[in-house]
Amino acid sequence: QVQLVQSEAGVRKPGASVKVSCKASGYTFTNFGITWVRQAPGQGLEWMGWISAYNGNTYYVHKFEDRVTMTFDTPTSTAYMELRSLRSDDTAVYYCARDRTIYDILNGYYYFDYWGQGTLVTVSS
Amino acid sequence: QTALTQPASVSGSPGQSITISCSGTSSDIGSYEYVSWYQQHPGKAPKLIISEVSNRPSGVSNRFSGSKSGNTAALTVSGLQAEDEASYYCSSYTSSSTLPYVIFGGGTKLTVL
Numbered sequence: 001q002v003q004l005v006q007s008e009a010g011v012r013k014p015g016a017s018v019k020v021s022c023k024a025s026g027y028t029f030t031n032f033g034i035t036w037v038r039q040a041p042g043q044g045l046e047w048m049g050w051i052s053a054y055n056g057n058t059y060y061v062h063k064f065e066d067r068v069t070m071t072f073d074t075p076t077s078t079a080y081m082e083l084r085s086l087r088s089d090d091t092a093v094y095y096c097a098r099d100r101t102i103y104d105i106l107n108g109y110y111y112f113d114y115w116g117q118g119t120l121v122t123v124s125s
Numbered sequence: 126q127t128a129l130t131q132p133a134s135v136s137g138s139p140g141q142s143i144t145i146s147c148s149g150t151s152s153d154i155g156s157y158e159y160v161s162w163y164q165q166h167p168g169k170a171p172k173l174i175i176s177e178v179s180n181r182p183s184g185v186s187n188r189f190s191g192s193k194s195g196n197t198a199a200l201t202v203s204g205l206q207a208e209d210e211a212s213y214y215c216s217s218y219t220s221s222s223t224l225p226y227v228i229f230g231g232g233t234k235l236t237v238l
Contacts, residue, residue: 035227037171044214044229044230044231044232045163045171045214045216045229045232046229047225047226047227047228047229059226061225062225095170095171097171105226106226108218108226109159109176109177110159110161110216110217110218110226110227111159111161111173111176111177111216112161112171112173113173113176113182114173115170115171115172115173116170117170118170
């Protein structure tokens with residue numbers, strides 16, 4: 001069965017960075033993309049961007065593009081999302097999700113069929 | 126303010142049907158078949174229940190159905206059950222140059238009375 005298992009919660013100080021991991025299993029990792037979505041406490045869902053596990057193409061939402069990097073490691077079927085220069089309003093649960101978009105974000109499916117359990121990142125001094 | 130507009134809350138009694146609306150524009154829902162719906166129970170990850178307006182993934186109850194008309198999409202839950210109590214989010218592709226390619230609604234909390 002498809003599973004996405006994320007790294008544990010963490011606390012970071014303002015200005016620091018965080019790198020969240022997402023280990024996939026139960027499917028061929030390179031046949032899909034990985035999307036990242038975050039949810040601030042008590043708030044809705046916010047799409048952060050996408051990476052193709054097939055060719056490494058990425059798309060970052062404009063508001064994050066200066067601070068985020070999405071990568072993956074094929075041998076371990078693990079995706080990563082690093083967010084830098086953290087602020088208090090980055091406090092949120094960060095989710096990875098499987099994305100059927102493989103090659104190019106402009107030719108996508110735009111829905112996410114399996115999700116990780118979420119990683120709470122708390123930014124506090 | 127979110128890109129797609131949903132009611133904050135809806136409620137219904139067990140066995141009844143409810144509909145959650147998701148209002149967009151001609152740049153998203155009105156022009157594309159990329160509307161999806163997610164169910165989220167408290168403290169849990171979202172779960173895909175409808176993709177591409179009306180497609181139900183394998184394993185999702187047929188009590189959930191999706192549709193759209195013009196710039197508005199809708200999720201209908203029939204035969205309400207206690208386990209349906211959750212938050213529901215709509216999502217769509219958008220071609221707007223000022224928004225990300227994927228946008229979400231603000232979420233609707235469904236209460237089963």
